[in-house]
Amino acid sequence: MAKPVLITGASSGIGYELARVCAAHHHDLVLVARREERLLALKDELEAxxxxxxxxYRGDLTEADTRQQFFDWTEFKGITPYGLVNNAGFGDLSTFVESSWEKQNAMLQLNIVALTHLSRLYLPKMVAQGQGRILNVASTAAFLPGPYMAVYYASKAYVLSFTEAIASELEGTGVTATTLCPGPTESEFQAQADAKNAKLFEGKTLPTSAEVAAYAYAAMEKGQRIAVHGTTNKMLSLATRLLPRKNLAEVARELQKPA
Ligand SMILES: NC(=O)c1ccc[n+]([C@@H]2O[C@H](COP(=O)([O-])OP(=O)(O)OC[C@H]3O[C@@H](n4cnc5c(N)ncnc54)[C@H](OP(=O)(O)O)[C@@H]3O)[C@@H](O)[C@H]2O)c1
Known part of the structure:
Protein backbone atom coordinates (compact mmCIF):
# COMPACT_ATOMS: atom_id res chain seq x y z
CA MET A 1 0.00 0.00 0.00
CA ALA A 2 1.31 3.44 -0.93
CA LYS A 3 1.33 5.61 2.22
CA PRO A 4 -2.48 5.56 2.62
CA VAL A 5 -4.20 8.74 3.74
CA LEU A 6 -7.58 8.58 5.41
CA ILE A 7 -9.75 11.67 4.85
CA THR A 8 -13.03 12.42 6.61
CA GLY A 9 -15.53 14.67 4.85
CA ALA A 10 -14.15 13.86 1.40
CA SER A 11 -17.46 14.26 -0.45
CA SER A 12 -17.16 18.04 -0.90
CA GLY A 13 -15.10 21.17 -0.33
CA ILE A 14 -11.67 21.03 1.30
CA GLY A 15 -11.76 17.27 1.98
CA TYR A 16 -12.71 16.49 -1.62
CA GLU A 17 -9.84 18.63 -2.90
CA LEU A 18 -7.41 17.17 -0.37
CA ALA A 19 -8.21 13.75 -1.80
CA ARG A 20 -7.24 15.04 -5.23
CA VAL A 21 -3.97 16.55 -3.97
CA CYS A 22 -3.03 13.36 -2.07
CA ALA A 23 -3.84 11.25 -5.15
CA ALA A 24 -1.59 13.46 -7.27
CA HIS A 25 1.17 12.70 -4.73
CA HIS A 26 0.49 8.96 -5.22
CA HIS A 27 -1.05 8.19 -1.85
CA ASP A 28 -3.64 5.45 -1.62
CA LEU A 29 -6.80 6.83 -0.03
CA VAL A 30 -9.61 5.96 2.35
CA LEU A 31 -12.49 8.41 1.90
CA VAL A 32 -15.27 8.81 4.45
CA ALA A 33 -18.55 10.77 4.39
CA ARG A 34 -22.31 10.16 4.37
CA ARG A 35 -22.86 10.81 0.64
CA GLU A 36 -21.21 7.69 -0.70
CA GLU A 37 -22.19 8.22 -4.35
CA ARG A 38 -19.90 11.25 -4.44
CA LEU A 39 -17.06 9.24 -2.87
CA LEU A 40 -17.53 6.47 -5.42
CA ALA A 41 -17.37 8.93 -8.34
CA LEU A 42 -14.18 10.43 -6.89
CA LYS A 43 -12.71 6.95 -6.36
CA ASP A 44 -13.27 6.06 -10.05
CA GLU A 45 -11.73 9.32 -11.21
CA LEU A 46 -8.64 9.17 -8.98
CA GLU A 47 -7.91 5.47 -9.50
CA ALA A 48 -8.05 5.96 -13.29
CA TYR A 57 -16.76 4.24 3.60
CA ARG A 58 -20.25 5.63 4.10
CA GLY A 59 -20.81 6.67 7.68
CA ASP A 60 -22.12 9.33 10.01
CA LEU A 61 -19.11 10.19 12.15
CA THR A 62 -21.23 11.81 14.87
CA GLU A 63 -21.93 8.23 16.02
CA ALA A 64 -19.36 6.51 18.23
CA ASP A 65 -20.34 3.04 16.97
CA THR A 66 -19.77 4.11 13.36
CA ARG A 67 -16.29 5.39 14.21
CA GLN A 68 -15.37 2.13 15.93
CA GLN A 69 -16.85 0.05 13.05
CA PHE A 70 -14.90 2.15 10.58
CA PHE A 71 -11.66 1.57 12.49
CA ASP A 72 -12.38 -2.18 12.69
CA TRP A 73 -13.07 -2.23 8.94
CA THR A 74 -9.69 -0.59 8.16
CA GLU A 75 -8.03 -3.10 10.51
CA PHE A 76 -9.74 -5.96 8.67
CA LYS A 77 -8.46 -4.54 5.36
CA GLY A 78 -4.94 -4.23 6.82
CA ILE A 79 -4.85 -0.45 6.35
CA THR A 80 -2.61 1.47 8.73
CA PRO A 81 -2.79 5.08 7.64
CA TYR A 82 0.31 7.12 6.94
CA GLY A 83 -1.96 10.18 7.09
CA LEU A 84 -5.15 10.89 9.02
CA VAL A 85 -7.04 14.00 7.91
CA ASN A 86 -9.82 14.93 10.33
CA ASN A 87 -11.61 17.36 8.05
CA ALA A 88 -15.36 16.67 8.42
CA GLY A 89 -17.08 19.51 10.24
CA PHE A 90 -19.92 21.98 10.03
CA GLY A 91 -21.21 25.25 11.52
CA ASP A 92 -24.54 26.91 12.16
CA LEU A 93 -25.21 30.65 11.98
CA SER A 94 -27.72 31.40 14.72
CA THR A 95 -27.84 32.72 18.25
CA PHE A 96 -26.97 30.11 20.85
CA VAL A 97 -30.49 30.12 22.32
CA GLU A 98 -32.19 29.75 18.93
CA SER A 99 -29.96 27.03 17.48
CA SER A 100 -31.32 23.57 18.29
CA TRP A 101 -29.59 21.35 20.83
CA GLU A 102 -29.69 18.49 18.30
CA LYS A 103 -27.61 20.53 15.86
CA GLN A 104 -25.26 21.81 18.56
CA ASN A 105 -24.75 18.31 19.91
CA ALA A 106 -24.06 16.89 16.42
CA MET A 107 -21.54 19.70 15.86
CA LEU A 108 -19.74 18.88 19.10
CA GLN A 109 -19.77 15.17 18.23
CA LEU A 110 -18.34 15.76 14.75
CA ASN A 111 -16.01 18.76 15.16
CA ILE A 112 -14.57 17.63 18.51
CA VAL A 113 -15.41 14.07 19.56
CA ALA A 114 -14.99 12.32 16.18
CA LEU A 115 -11.69 14.12 15.54
CA THR A 116 -10.41 13.11 18.99
CA HIS A 117 -11.74 9.55 18.79
CA LEU A 118 -10.24 8.86 15.34
CA SER A 119 -6.91 10.34 16.47
CA ARG A 120 -6.99 8.06 19.54
CA LEU A 121 -7.87 4.99 17.45
CA TYR A 122 -5.19 5.44 14.77
CA LEU A 123 -2.29 7.19 16.54
CA PRO A 124 -0.94 4.16 18.45
CA LYS A 125 -0.42 2.27 15.18
CA MET A 126 1.06 5.32 13.47
CA VAL A 127 3.52 5.78 16.34
CA ALA A 128 4.37 2.06 16.27
CA GLN A 129 5.22 2.28 12.57
CA GLY A 130 7.46 5.29 13.30
CA GLN A 131 6.00 7.60 10.68
CA GLY A 132 2.79 9.44 10.02
CA ARG A 133 0.92 12.68 9.61
CA ILE A 134 -2.21 13.97 11.33
CA LEU A 135 -3.97 16.95 9.79
CA ASN A 136 -6.77 18.35 11.93
CA VAL A 137 -8.91 20.98 10.27
CA ALA A 138 -9.72 23.87 12.59
CA SER A 139 -10.35 27.39 11.28
CA THR A 140 -9.29 30.99 11.90
CA ALA A 141 -12.36 30.78 14.18
CA ALA A 142 -10.06 28.96 16.61
CA PHE A 143 -8.40 32.25 17.58
CA LEU A 144 -11.41 34.19 18.89
CA PRO A 145 -14.91 33.89 20.39
CA GLY A 146 -17.65 33.83 17.72
CA PRO A 147 -21.05 35.34 18.53
CA TYR A 148 -23.80 33.82 16.30
CA MET A 149 -21.57 30.76 15.84
CA ALA A 150 -20.60 30.28 19.48
CA VAL A 151 -20.41 26.48 19.50
CA TYR A 152 -18.60 26.31 16.15
CA TYR A 153 -15.88 28.80 17.16
CA ALA A 154 -15.41 27.09 20.52
CA SER A 155 -15.17 23.68 18.80
CA LYS A 156 -12.37 24.98 16.57
CA ALA A 157 -10.52 26.45 19.59
CA TYR A 158 -10.57 22.91 20.98
CA VAL A 159 -9.13 21.49 17.74
CA LEU A 160 -6.25 23.99 17.83
CA SER A 161 -5.44 23.41 21.51
CA PHE A 162 -5.75 19.61 21.28
CA THR A 163 -3.66 19.32 18.13
CA GLU A 164 -0.88 21.61 19.41
CA ALA A 165 -0.70 19.51 22.57
CA ILE A 166 -0.46 16.14 20.80
CA ALA A 167 2.04 17.61 18.32
CA SER A 168 4.28 18.32 21.30
CA GLU A 169 3.76 14.83 22.77
CA LEU A 170 4.55 13.24 19.40
CA GLU A 171 7.94 14.91 19.01
CA GLY A 172 10.60 12.34 18.16
CA THR A 173 8.11 9.61 17.16
CA GLY A 174 8.18 10.26 13.41
CA VAL A 175 4.51 11.27 13.56
CA THR A 176 3.53 14.94 13.33
CA ALA A 177 0.25 16.76 13.98
CA THR A 178 -0.75 19.86 12.03
CA THR A 179 -3.68 22.20 12.68
CA LEU A 180 -5.05 23.71 9.49
CA CYS A 181 -6.73 27.09 9.98
CA PRO A 182 -8.48 28.19 6.80
CA GLY A 183 -10.36 31.47 6.69
CA PRO A 184 -13.65 31.72 4.77
CA THR A 185 -13.29 29.33 1.80
CA GLU A 186 -15.48 28.44 -1.17
CA SER A 187 -17.24 25.14 -0.37
CA GLU A 188 -20.64 23.88 0.76
CA PHE A 189 -19.90 25.12 4.28
CA GLN A 190 -21.75 28.47 4.01
CA ALA A 191 -24.94 26.86 2.67
CA GLN A 192 -24.80 24.12 5.33
CA ALA A 193 -24.31 26.75 8.06
CA ASP A 194 -27.05 29.02 6.64
CA ALA A 195 -24.37 31.71 6.61
CA LYS A 196 -24.33 32.89 2.99
CA ASN A 197 -25.68 36.32 3.96
CA ALA A 198 -23.29 36.97 6.85
CA LYS A 199 -20.90 39.91 6.22
CA LEU A 200 -18.00 37.50 6.59
CA PHE A 201 -18.96 35.75 3.33
CA GLU A 202 -21.37 38.02 1.42
CA GLY A 203 -20.04 39.45 -1.87
CA LYS A 204 -16.49 38.28 -1.14
CA THR A 205 -14.26 36.38 -3.55
CA LEU A 206 -13.13 33.51 -1.41
CA PRO A 207 -10.12 31.24 -1.86
CA THR A 208 -11.10 27.94 -3.46
CA SER A 209 -11.06 24.64 -1.60
CA ALA A 210 -8.40 23.49 -4.08
CA GLU A 211 -6.07 26.34 -3.04
CA VAL A 212 -6.57 25.57 0.64
CA ALA A 213 -6.03 21.84 0.04
CA ALA A 214 -2.72 22.36 -1.78
CA TYR A 215 -1.51 24.57 1.05
CA ALA A 216 -2.72 22.09 3.67
CA TYR A 217 -0.98 19.10 2.08
CA ALA A 218 2.37 20.95 1.98
CA ALA A 219 2.01 22.00 5.64
CA MET A 220 1.07 18.45 6.67
CA GLU A 221 4.05 16.96 4.86
CA LYS A 222 6.41 19.50 6.48
CA GLY A 223 4.94 18.65 9.87
CA GLN A 224 4.12 22.31 10.46
CA ARG A 225 2.31 22.70 13.80
CA ILE A 226 -0.13 25.48 12.84
CA ALA A 227 -0.97 26.31 9.24
CA VAL A 228 -3.05 29.47 8.75
CA HIS A 229 -4.04 29.82 5.10
CA GLY A 230 -3.49 33.21 3.40
CA THR A 231 -1.59 36.37 4.33
CA THR A 232 -4.64 38.30 5.59
CA ASN A 233 -5.72 35.40 7.79
CA LYS A 234 -2.18 35.09 9.17
CA MET A 235 -2.19 38.81 10.07
CA LEU A 236 -5.67 38.57 11.60
CA SER A 237 -4.69 35.56 13.70
CA LEU A 238 -1.68 37.51 15.02
CA ALA A 239 -3.90 40.54 15.73
CA THR A 240 -6.17 38.40 17.92
CA ARG A 241 -3.27 38.12 20.38
CA LEU A 242 -3.17 41.89 20.84
CA LEU A 243 -6.84 42.91 21.11
CA PRO A 244 -8.79 42.47 24.38
CA ARG A 245 -11.12 39.40 24.23
CA LYS A 246 -14.23 41.57 24.64
CA ASN A 247 -13.31 43.60 21.55
CA LEU A 248 -12.62 40.41 19.62
CA ALA A 249 -16.11 39.13 20.39
CA GLU A 250 -17.59 42.42 19.18
CA VAL A 251 -15.64 42.34 15.91
CA ALA A 252 -16.75 38.74 15.26
CA ARG A 253 -20.35 39.66 16.13
CA GLU A 254 -20.37 42.46 13.53
CA LEU A 255 -18.92 40.16 10.86
CA GLN A 256 -21.40 37.38 11.49
CA LYS A 257 -24.58 39.23 12.24
CA PRO A 258 -27.23 37.34 10.24
CA ALA A 259 -28.76 39.58 7.53
N1 LIG B 1 -15.41 26.70 4.11
C1 LIG B 1 -15.03 27.51 5.06
O1 LIG B 1 -15.27 28.73 5.01
C2 LIG B 1 -14.23 26.95 6.22
C3 LIG B 1 -13.43 27.85 6.96
C4 LIG B 1 -12.69 27.36 8.01
C5 LIG B 1 -12.73 26.01 8.34
N2 LIG B 1 -13.51 25.16 7.63
C6 LIG B 1 -13.56 23.76 8.03
O2 LIG B 1 -13.15 22.95 6.93
C7 LIG B 1 -13.70 21.65 7.09
C8 LIG B 1 -14.30 21.19 5.77
O3 LIG B 1 -15.40 22.02 5.48
P1 LIG B 1 -15.73 22.53 4.00
O4 LIG B 1 -15.58 23.98 3.97
O5 LIG B 1 -15.04 21.71 3.00
O6 LIG B 1 -17.32 22.24 4.00
P2 LIG B 1 -18.24 21.23 3.17
O7 LIG B 1 -18.05 21.45 1.71
O8 LIG B 1 -19.61 21.41 3.74
O9 LIG B 1 -17.67 19.78 3.54
C9 LIG B 1 -17.94 19.16 4.79
C10 LIG B 1 -17.64 17.68 4.67
O10 LIG B 1 -17.92 17.07 5.95
C11 LIG B 1 -18.74 15.92 5.73
N3 LIG B 1 -19.62 15.67 6.88
C12 LIG B 1 -20.53 16.53 7.42
N4 LIG B 1 -21.22 15.92 8.41
C13 LIG B 1 -20.71 14.66 8.50
C14 LIG B 1 -21.01 13.55 9.32
N5 LIG B 1 -21.96 13.61 10.27
N6 LIG B 1 -20.31 12.39 9.15
C15 LIG B 1 -19.37 12.30 8.19
N7 LIG B 1 -19.02 13.34 7.37
C16 LIG B 1 -19.70 14.49 7.53
C17 LIG B 1 -19.55 16.25 4.48
O11 LIG B 1 -19.94 15.04 3.84
P3 LIG B 1 -21.40 14.38 3.87
O12 LIG B 1 -22.41 15.49 3.95
O13 LIG B 1 -21.44 13.62 2.58
O14 LIG B 1 -21.40 13.48 5.06
C18 LIG B 1 -18.51 16.97 3.65
O15 LIG B 1 -17.74 16.05 2.91
C19 LIG B 1 -14.69 21.73 8.25
O16 LIG B 1 -14.10 21.18 9.42
C20 LIG B 1 -14.91 23.21 8.41
O17 LIG B 1 -15.26 23.56 9.73
C21 LIG B 1 -14.27 25.60 6.56
Missing part, protein backbone atom coordinates in the same frame (compact mmCIF):
# COMPACT_ATOMS: atom_id res chain seq x y z
CA UNK A 49 -5.97 9.16 -13.27
CA UNK A 50 -3.24 8.16 -10.80
CA UNK A 51 -3.19 4.34 -10.61
CA UNK A 52 -3.74 4.44 -6.84
CA UNK A 53 -6.11 2.43 -4.62
CA UNK A 54 -9.12 4.21 -3.13
CA UNK A 55 -11.51 2.75 -0.57
CA UNK A 56 -14.76 4.49 0.38
Missing amino acids: AHGILVWT
